[in-house]
Amino acid sequence: MEKTLVIIKPDGVKRHLVGKIIQRFEEKGLVITALKMETLTLSLLEEHYNHLVTRPFFSELVDYMTSGPVVILILTGENAIEIVRKMVGTTNPLQAEIGSIRGQYGLSHTENVIHASDSTAAAQAEIQRFFK
Numbered sequence: 001m002e003k004t005l006v007i008i009k010p011d012g013v014k015r016h017l018v019g020k021i022i023q024r025f026e027e028k029g030l031v032i033t034a035l036k037m038e039t040l041t042l043s044l045l046e047e048h049y050n051h052l053v054t055r056p057f058f059s060e061l062v063d064y065m066t067s068g069p070v071v072i073l074i075l076t077g078e079n080a081i082e083i084v085r086k087m088v089g090t091t092n093p094l095q096a097e098i099g100s101i102r103g104q105y106g107l108s109h110t111e112n113v114i115h116a117s118d119s120t121a122a123a124q125a126e127i128q129r130f131f132k
């Protein structure tokens with residue numbers, strides 16, 4: 001069994017998509033093993049998006065990610081990391097398959113509704129980071 005971390009971003013919460021998104025994961029067969037709502041801080045985001053701090057869109061990303069509460073969950077299941085990334089779709093909703101979560105609900109490259117861990121190492125680090 002694998003564990004992965006998902007964040008329903010502030011636009012997803014504001015647009016009342018939490019139930020719909022969680023339903024997709026549950027219907028797939030993934031199990032929610034932790035769940036909470038909170039507003040993220042700058043220091044946590046600088047750690048979480050460390051690979052992006054030098055990018056020109058970083059301040060826009062931080063403003064967006066701190067603009068309201070997010071829903072953070074751990075999903076557990078066989079091959080959960082890869083399956084959840086597939087269900088989430090590629091970063092830019094313009095390129096995401098229309099059946100994926102970003103493909104169905106996203107319009108903006110920055111405000112793309114959802115985050116999911118992209119590797120075993122990332123999943124372990126992110127679970128530690130958000131559920132200390």
Ligand code: IDP
Pocket residue numbers: 049052057061090091109110111112114115116118
């Ligand atoms: P991921 O969320 O698909 O793993 P990352 O490259 O890790 O993609 O980027 C983290 C987040 O930063 C994205 O989900 C998106 O919100 C934002 N982002 C990434 N690349 C861009 C970009 O080129 N323009 C604007 N926002 C971006």
Ligand code: MG
Pocket residue numbers: 118
């Ligand atoms: Mg990423």
